[in-house]
Amino acid sequence: MRWQDIDQHPCSVARTLAIIGDNWTLLVLRDCFLGVRRFDQFQQRLGVTRHVLSDRLRKLLDGGIVEKVAYQQRPLREEYRLTEKGRALYPVIVHLAQWGDKYLPHPLGAPVTRIHTHCGGVLEATLQCSHCGEAVEARDIHVEENPHWRGKVLPR
Amino acid sequence: MRWQDIDQHPCSVARTLAIIGDNWTLLVLRDCFLGVRRFDQFQQRLGVTRHVLSDRLRKLLDGGIVEKVAYQQRPLREEYRLTEKGRALYPVIVHLAQWGDKYLPHPLGAPVTRIHTHCGGVLEATLQCSHCGEAVEARDIHVEENPHWRGKVLPR
DNA sequence: TACATTGAGTTCCAAATCGGAACCCTCACC
DNA sequence: GGTGAGGGTTCCGATTTGGAACTCAATGTA
Structure with missing residues (x-):
């Protein structure tokens, strides 16, 4: 069984880890709770590659744990914020x-x-x-x- | 920065995840708390490859989260049990x-x-x-x- | 004696993912 | 017109996975 198929398990822990159980993701969440919100800030603090960070943030978005909120228009800049589901x-x-x-x-x-x-x-x-x-x-x-x-x- | 270097961080979450933050490891722990103790039992329940399971169990051993306890001699058979540190x-x-x-x-x-x-x-x-x-x-x-x-x- | 089985791994190889670095795009500023 | 910031994507070689087969010691079974 591949790691990305564990969301099929009946177990709640497995389905949860399918979203947040990847390497780096829980560190991204730790930073969220410390108030980090921007891509480059995550990247510099964690030292993770931009590619992997991009992937992990997308999974957190898809999982409804963070959401993108615009903090300025022109140029459009968005930051990642925890949702209520994420704060839980x-x-x-x-x-x-x-x-x-x-x-x-x-x-x-x-x-x-x-x-x-x-x-x-x-x-x-x-x-x-x-x-x-x-x-x-x-x-x-x-x-x-x-x-x-x-x-x-x-x-x- | 490579994932395996995060144990160098001053952060307690990072050092903790250096032991248990790998893919599969938290699922191994979940099973430990459900009473699973034997290599093949973990392997069949999780569907993880034996190679990866072997690696993850070694890290849990090195981290003092589980220990090997012999449950029979000749042939020597050992099982993995949570330590007090692991139960925490x-x-x-x-x-x-x-x-x-x-x-x-x-x-x-x-x-x-x-x-x-x-x-x-x-x-x-x-x-x-x-x-x-x-x-x-x-x-x-x-x-x-x-x-x-x-x-x-x-x-x- | 020969054979199969059990438990706990290790080895091998192709496929997927990672780490590092460079590149891209939009807009703003000088 | 050039530079810079923010937020990514692309590329490539190195590492890690997934899947399957193999090992090893000892025991049961014919």
Whole structure:
């Protein structure tokens, strides 16, 4: 199976990664959340080739994660902005960053700190059960398969 | 810049993605969290070529995200198991799955439901501020740069 | 003894993708 | 008329994939 066919999977993770799982794409998204919006800015910050950047941005556009917004006419110049659908990926980026801060620490410390502007506190995300409010770990979760894919989603 | 050099970045997201950001790797991790442990099982479920799977598992091993555990001697057979460091990536997978369930829904519904065994409720993860307990969105966060990289992490 | 099977890879080759650099297009400015 | 900015596309050689076959050690089976 080719990588570009994984959007055919019944799995939500697979379909999500079909849009954002390519090399570079999650870094593009990280930059989006830091306020980067222009092609050349992405290109210089990431060091990715223009060709690949162009391809990744197109996939994000097609996936509805970013949209092009004109910031000037004549000459027409457009920038890439996260849509609401795109902003909903923020928890993914935050958890990736927190995991890196904890398990791959840099000698000079974490590059950025995220401050919750409402309360002024430092954001430390945890996985919490919205039902009981408890912190959740992988071992506390039981996965139940949708009967429509009996045997096709879970192993064995 | 080549993709494999991104582990040199000061950014925690980049260093994290240097290990798990390759095509297929996050799908391997998804399967790990569903209980898949054996080479052939990964290979059949993902449809990835054995060559690529071998490479991705090696990177996960090198990154300390999985470890090899013998499950029988003669012939020696080993399986891949998540380490504590690896299990700490669970929030990333959960948020990817939830995002897919919401924004790329499948006509037959979500493939799996995650039940919090402690309370029996369905897990619905939200990004919450551990300081004030409020739900957090991207727009509520102010990013503060570590002075050591003044100008090298944030745009402009 | 001979043969097939299992698990976990490695090797080989053609096809696709990447990295680097150059080029293009539109418009504005000097 | 030349230069520059922004946002790409084109080209080419190098790397990585996808697909399939092969290896190796040990075990089951005839």
